[in-house]
Amino acid sequence: MPDPPLVEVRRVNAVAVLTLQREEKLNAISPAVERELVAALDGEEVRASGAVVLAGAGRAFSAGADVDELSGLTPEEIVAYYADTGAVYERFAALPQPTFAAVHGYCLGGGLELALAADFRIADETAVFGFPEVELGILPSSGGTHRLVRLVGPARAKELLLLRPRFSAEEAAGFGLLTDLVPAGQAPARALELAAEAAKLPRLAVVVTKQAVNVFPETSREAAVLIERLAYAALGQTTDAGDAARAWAERRAGPRE
Ligand code: COA
Numbered sequence: 001m002p003d004p005p006l007v008e009v010r011r012v013n014a015v016a017v018l019t020l021q022r023e024e025k026l027n028a029i030s031p032a033v034e035r036e037l038v039a040a041l042d043g044e045e046v047r048a049s050g051a052v053v054l055a056g057a058g059r060a061f062s063a064g065a066d067v068d069e070l071s072g073l074t075p076e077e078i079v080a081y082y083a084d085t086g087a088v089y090e091r092f093a094a095l096p097q098p099t100f101a102a103v104h105g106y107c108l109g110g111g112l113e114l115a116l117a118a119d120f121r122i123a124d125e126t127a128v129f130g131f132p133e134v135e136l137g138i139l140p141s142s143g144g145t146h147r148l149v150r151l152v153g154p155a156r157a158k159e160l161l162l163l164r165p166r167f168s169a170e171e172a173a174g175f176g177l178l179t180d181l182v183p184a185g186q187a188p189a190r191a192l193e194l195a196a197e198a199a200k201l202p203r204l205a206v207v208v209t210k211q212a213v214n215v216f217p218e219t220s221r222e223a224a225v226l227i228e229r230l231a232y233a234a235l236g237q238t239t240d241a242g243d244a245a246r247a248w249a250e251r252r253a254g255p256r257e
Contacts (some may be wrong), residue, residue, distance in 0.1 A: 006030075007033065007037050008021050008148065009040045010043050013199070014049060016045045017052075017055065018040050021054070023058030025049050026063035027061065027062040029064065029065050029071060031085045050198065050206075051196070052095060053191045054118060055103075055191070056111075061115065064108040064111045065142075067136070086142065089117050089142035094149075096200075098210065101115035101121045101191070107129050108141060109140065112130070117142075117147065120179040122181075122187050123172060125169050126182050127168070128166055129177070131144070177227050
Protein backbone atom coordinates (compact mmCIF):
# COMPACT_ATOMS: atom_id res chain seq x y z
CA MET A 1 0.00 0.00 0.00
CA PRO A 2 1.44 3.43 -0.90
CA ASP A 3 1.62 5.99 1.92
CA PRO A 4 -1.48 8.23 2.07
CA PRO A 5 -0.78 11.69 0.64
CA LEU A 6 0.50 14.40 2.99
CA VAL A 7 -1.41 16.95 0.94
CA GLU A 8 -4.85 16.07 -0.35
CA VAL A 9 -5.90 17.86 -3.51
CA ARG A 10 -9.52 18.05 -4.60
CA ARG A 11 -11.61 20.27 -6.78
CA VAL A 12 -14.92 21.76 -5.72
CA ASN A 13 -16.20 23.21 -8.97
CA ALA A 14 -13.77 26.01 -9.88
CA VAL A 15 -11.95 25.94 -6.52
CA ALA A 16 -8.92 23.78 -5.70
CA VAL A 17 -8.91 22.67 -2.07
CA LEU A 18 -5.56 21.59 -0.62
CA THR A 19 -5.56 19.93 2.79
CA LEU A 20 -2.46 19.21 4.86
CA GLN A 21 -2.82 15.64 6.10
CA ARG A 22 -0.13 14.99 8.64
CA GLU A 23 -2.56 14.94 11.48
CA GLU A 24 -0.48 12.93 13.95
CA LYS A 25 2.17 15.69 13.85
CA LEU A 26 -0.36 18.56 13.85
CA ASN A 27 0.50 19.13 10.19
CA ALA A 28 4.09 20.09 10.99
CA ILE A 29 5.62 21.17 7.71
CA SER A 30 8.44 18.78 6.83
CA PRO A 31 10.34 18.79 3.51
CA ALA A 32 8.11 15.86 2.44
CA VAL A 33 4.99 17.98 3.09
CA GLU A 34 6.57 20.89 1.21
CA ARG A 35 7.43 18.64 -1.72
CA GLU A 36 3.82 17.44 -2.00
CA LEU A 37 2.56 20.98 -1.66
CA VAL A 38 4.84 22.11 -4.50
CA ALA A 39 3.57 19.20 -6.62
CA ALA A 40 0.00 20.22 -5.81
CA LEU A 41 0.67 23.85 -6.79
CA ASP A 42 2.16 22.64 -10.08
CA GLY A 43 -0.70 20.21 -10.71
CA GLU A 44 -3.57 20.56 -13.12
CA GLU A 45 -6.21 20.86 -10.37
CA VAL A 46 -4.62 24.06 -9.07
CA ARG A 47 -3.53 25.43 -12.44
CA ALA A 48 -7.04 25.16 -13.87
CA SER A 49 -8.72 26.56 -10.75
CA GLY A 50 -10.07 30.06 -10.23
CA ALA A 51 -9.21 30.13 -6.51
CA VAL A 52 -7.37 27.99 -3.97
CA VAL A 53 -8.22 27.05 -0.38
CA LEU A 54 -5.55 25.65 1.94
CA ALA A 55 -6.69 23.89 5.11
CA GLY A 56 -5.37 21.43 7.68
CA ALA A 57 -6.85 18.06 8.63
CA GLY A 58 -7.19 16.98 12.27
CA ARG A 59 -6.94 19.31 15.23
CA ALA A 60 -4.69 22.03 13.76
CA PHE A 61 -4.04 24.04 10.64
CA SER A 62 -0.31 23.56 11.25
CA ALA A 63 1.99 23.62 14.28
CA GLY A 64 4.75 25.04 12.10
CA ALA A 65 7.92 23.95 10.40
CA ASP A 66 8.97 20.46 11.43
CA VAL A 67 11.36 21.20 14.25
CA ASP A 68 12.71 17.65 14.22
CA GLU A 69 13.71 17.85 10.57
CA LEU A 70 14.44 21.52 10.08
CA SER A 71 16.37 22.64 13.14
CA GLY A 72 20.13 22.71 13.40
CA LEU A 73 20.73 23.26 9.67
CA THR A 74 24.06 24.73 8.59
CA PRO A 75 24.05 27.97 6.58
CA GLU A 76 24.79 25.92 3.45
CA GLU A 77 21.87 23.60 4.19
CA ILE A 78 19.55 26.57 4.72
CA VAL A 79 20.48 28.02 1.31
CA ALA A 80 19.95 24.60 -0.28
CA TYR A 81 16.62 24.19 1.56
CA TYR A 82 15.22 27.48 0.24
CA ALA A 83 16.37 26.59 -3.28
CA ASP A 84 14.45 23.32 -2.93
CA THR A 85 11.29 22.55 -0.94
CA GLY A 86 11.54 25.70 1.24
CA ALA A 87 10.60 27.68 -1.88
CA VAL A 88 7.01 26.51 -1.40
CA TYR A 89 6.05 29.57 0.66
CA GLU A 90 7.01 31.96 -2.14
CA ARG A 91 5.47 29.62 -4.70
CA PHE A 92 2.17 29.65 -2.83
CA ALA A 93 2.31 33.44 -2.48
CA ALA A 94 3.00 33.78 -6.21
CA LEU A 95 -0.06 31.82 -7.35
CA PRO A 96 -1.97 34.01 -9.77
CA GLN A 97 -5.42 33.15 -8.41
CA PRO A 98 -6.87 34.29 -5.05
CA THR A 99 -5.77 32.07 -2.17
CA PHE A 100 -7.52 31.43 1.13
CA ALA A 101 -6.09 29.85 4.29
CA ALA A 102 -8.82 28.15 6.34
CA VAL A 103 -7.40 28.09 9.87
CA HIS A 104 -8.43 26.19 12.97
CA GLY A 105 -6.48 25.08 16.02
CA TYR A 106 -2.76 25.77 16.13
CA CYS A 107 -1.37 28.03 13.43
CA LEU A 108 2.19 28.54 14.58
CA GLY A 109 5.53 29.47 13.10
CA GLY A 110 5.86 28.14 9.56
CA GLY A 111 2.12 27.34 9.60
CA LEU A 112 1.38 30.99 10.23
CA GLU A 113 3.93 31.98 7.57
CA LEU A 114 2.05 29.77 5.10
CA ALA A 115 -1.25 31.34 6.13
CA LEU A 116 0.30 34.79 5.68
CA ALA A 117 1.38 33.80 2.17
CA ALA A 118 -2.33 33.42 1.30
CA ASP A 119 -4.29 36.43 0.15
CA PHE A 120 -7.00 35.83 2.76
CA ARG A 121 -7.17 34.12 6.14
CA ILE A 122 -10.46 32.71 7.41
CA ALA A 123 -10.12 31.45 10.99
CA ASP A 124 -12.51 29.75 13.33
CA GLU A 125 -12.73 30.61 17.01
CA THR A 126 -10.48 27.69 18.01
CA ALA A 127 -7.49 29.13 16.12
CA VAL A 128 -4.36 29.83 18.17
CA PHE A 129 -1.66 31.87 16.47
CA GLY A 130 1.93 32.52 17.40
CA PHE A 131 5.50 32.87 16.23
CA PRO A 132 7.70 30.62 18.44
CA GLU A 133 10.76 31.27 16.27
CA VAL A 134 12.51 33.90 18.39
CA GLU A 135 12.12 31.65 21.44
CA LEU A 136 13.92 29.02 19.36
CA GLY A 137 16.75 31.45 18.70
CA ILE A 138 15.78 32.14 15.07
CA LEU A 139 13.13 34.21 13.24
CA PRO A 140 10.37 33.50 10.73
CA SER A 141 12.38 33.30 7.52
CA SER A 142 9.97 31.97 4.90
CA GLY A 143 8.76 35.45 3.99
CA GLY A 144 6.60 35.67 7.10
CA THR A 145 8.43 38.43 8.96
CA HIS A 146 8.24 40.70 5.93
CA ARG A 147 4.60 39.80 5.20
CA LEU A 148 3.68 40.45 8.82
CA VAL A 149 5.24 43.93 8.75
CA ARG A 150 3.34 44.69 5.55
CA LEU A 151 0.09 43.47 7.00
CA VAL A 152 0.11 44.95 10.48
CA GLY A 153 2.93 47.55 10.51
CA PRO A 154 6.30 47.41 12.29
CA ALA A 155 5.18 48.06 15.88
CA ARG A 156 2.48 45.39 15.87
CA ALA A 157 4.79 42.99 14.01
CA LYS A 158 7.43 43.39 16.75
CA GLU A 159 4.73 42.87 19.37
CA LEU A 160 3.60 39.60 17.77
CA LEU A 161 7.15 38.38 17.15
CA LEU A 162 8.65 39.36 20.48
CA LEU A 163 5.97 39.87 23.12
CA ARG A 164 3.08 37.49 22.41
CA PRO A 165 3.91 33.80 22.28
CA ARG A 166 0.25 33.05 21.43
CA PHE A 167 -2.73 35.10 20.32
CA SER A 168 -6.35 34.14 19.76
CA ALA A 169 -8.48 34.28 16.64
CA GLU A 170 -10.35 37.23 18.09
CA GLU A 171 -7.08 39.06 18.70
CA ALA A 172 -5.84 38.15 15.21
CA ALA A 173 -9.01 39.64 13.77
CA GLY A 174 -8.41 42.81 15.80
CA PHE A 175 -4.86 43.05 14.44
CA GLY A 176 -6.17 42.92 10.87
CA LEU A 177 -4.78 39.46 10.13
CA LEU A 178 -8.12 37.88 9.26
CA THR A 179 -10.67 38.31 6.52
CA ASP A 180 -13.31 36.50 8.55
CA LEU A 181 -13.73 34.87 11.95
CA VAL A 182 -16.29 32.06 12.07
CA PRO A 183 -17.66 29.55 14.62
CA ALA A 184 -15.66 26.38 15.35
CA GLY A 185 -15.43 23.99 12.42
CA GLN A 186 -16.66 26.43 9.80
CA ALA A 187 -13.43 27.88 8.40
CA PRO A 188 -13.11 25.52 5.38
CA ALA A 189 -16.76 26.00 4.39
CA ARG A 190 -16.55 29.79 4.69
CA ALA A 191 -13.23 29.90 2.81
CA LEU A 192 -14.74 27.72 0.08
CA GLU A 193 -17.77 30.00 -0.13
CA LEU A 194 -15.59 33.11 -0.57
CA ALA A 195 -13.25 31.29 -2.96
CA ALA A 196 -16.19 30.17 -5.11
CA GLU A 197 -17.33 33.80 -5.36
CA ALA A 198 -13.83 34.96 -6.32
CA ALA A 199 -13.58 32.17 -8.90
CA LYS A 200 -16.65 33.54 -10.69
CA LEU A 201 -14.90 36.81 -11.48
CA PRO A 202 -13.17 37.42 -14.82
CA ARG A 203 -9.87 35.59 -14.29
CA LEU A 204 -7.51 37.93 -16.09
CA ALA A 205 -8.87 40.94 -14.22
CA VAL A 206 -8.43 39.06 -10.93
CA VAL A 207 -4.84 38.04 -11.73
CA VAL A 208 -3.80 41.52 -12.81
CA THR A 209 -5.48 43.15 -9.81
CA LYS A 210 -3.82 40.72 -7.39
CA GLN A 211 -0.42 41.29 -8.97
CA ALA A 212 -0.86 45.05 -8.98
CA VAL A 213 -1.72 45.04 -5.27
CA ASN A 214 1.29 42.79 -4.59
CA VAL A 215 3.75 45.18 -6.22
CA PHE A 216 2.21 48.51 -5.15
CA PRO A 217 3.82 48.68 -1.71
CA GLU A 218 7.20 48.73 -3.51
CA THR A 219 6.10 51.10 -6.26
CA SER A 220 6.11 54.90 -6.47
CA ARG A 221 2.69 56.50 -6.75
CA GLU A 222 3.45 57.65 -10.29
CA ALA A 223 4.49 54.16 -11.40
CA ALA A 224 1.48 52.61 -9.65
CA VAL A 225 -0.96 54.93 -11.39
CA LEU A 226 0.73 54.19 -14.71
CA ILE A 227 0.44 50.43 -14.05
CA GLU A 228 -3.26 50.88 -13.20
CA ARG A 229 -3.94 52.70 -16.46
CA LEU A 230 -1.90 50.35 -18.64
CA ALA A 231 -3.60 47.38 -17.01
CA TYR A 232 -6.98 48.99 -17.56
CA ALA A 233 -6.12 49.63 -21.20
CA ALA A 234 -5.17 45.96 -21.64
CA LEU A 235 -8.06 44.49 -19.61
CA GLY A 236 -10.54 46.76 -21.35
CA GLN A 237 -9.80 44.88 -24.58
CA THR A 238 -10.62 41.45 -23.20
CA THR A 239 -13.68 39.41 -24.04
CA ASP A 240 -14.65 39.49 -20.36
CA ALA A 241 -14.71 43.29 -20.33
CA GLY A 242 -16.67 43.34 -23.59
CA ASP A 243 -19.16 40.82 -22.24
CA ALA A 244 -19.56 42.77 -18.99
CA ALA A 245 -20.18 46.01 -20.88
CA ARG A 246 -22.81 44.33 -23.06
CA ALA A 247 -24.43 42.70 -20.01
CA TRP A 248 -24.67 46.14 -18.38
CA ALA A 249 -26.10 47.74 -21.51
CA GLU A 250 -28.67 44.95 -21.79
CA ARG A 251 -29.31 44.99 -18.02
CA ARG A 252 -28.30 41.34 -17.72
CA ALA A 253 -26.82 39.83 -14.53
CA GLY A 254 -23.04 39.98 -13.93
CA PRO A 255 -20.87 36.94 -13.01
CA ARG A 256 -21.64 37.11 -9.29
CA GLU A 257 -25.39 37.59 -9.47
N1 COA B 1 7.51 19.91 14.39
C1 COA B 1 7.55 18.57 14.54
N2 COA B 1 6.65 17.89 15.24
C2 COA B 1 5.65 18.57 15.82
C3 COA B 1 5.55 19.97 15.70
C4 COA B 1 6.54 20.64 14.94
N3 COA B 1 6.49 21.96 14.75
N4 COA B 1 4.47 20.38 16.38
C5 COA B 1 3.90 19.27 16.90
N5 COA B 1 4.61 18.18 16.57
C6 COA B 1 4.34 16.78 16.93
C7 COA B 1 4.70 16.48 18.37
O1 COA B 1 6.07 16.22 18.51
C8 COA B 1 3.83 15.28 18.62
O2 COA B 1 4.44 14.16 18.03
P1 COA B 1 4.57 12.76 18.87
O3 COA B 1 3.16 12.39 19.19
O4 COA B 1 5.26 11.85 17.92
O5 COA B 1 5.36 13.11 20.09
C9 COA B 1 2.57 15.57 17.82
O6 COA B 1 2.96 16.54 16.84
C10 COA B 1 1.44 16.15 18.64
O7 COA B 1 1.94 17.28 19.33
P2 COA B 1 1.86 17.45 20.94
O8 COA B 1 2.99 18.33 21.35
O9 COA B 1 1.75 16.12 21.58
O10 COA B 1 0.47 18.20 21.05
P3 COA B 1 0.04 19.26 22.16
O11 COA B 1 -1.39 19.57 21.92
O12 COA B 1 0.45 18.79 23.51
O13 COA B 1 0.92 20.57 21.86
C11 COA B 1 1.84 22.33 20.50
C12 COA B 1 0.72 21.27 20.68
C13 COA B 1 1.61 22.98 19.13
C14 COA B 1 1.75 23.40 21.61
C15 COA B 1 3.23 21.64 20.57
O14 COA B 1 3.19 20.50 19.71
C16 COA B 1 4.35 22.51 20.11
O15 COA B 1 4.78 23.37 20.86
N6 COA B 1 4.85 22.30 18.88
C17 COA B 1 5.98 23.03 18.33
C18 COA B 1 5.50 24.38 17.84
C19 COA B 1 6.65 25.15 17.23
O16 COA B 1 7.62 25.48 17.84
N7 COA B 1 6.44 25.48 15.93
C20 COA B 1 7.28 26.42 15.24
C21 COA B 1 8.36 25.83 14.51
S1 COA B 1 9.08 27.17 13.56
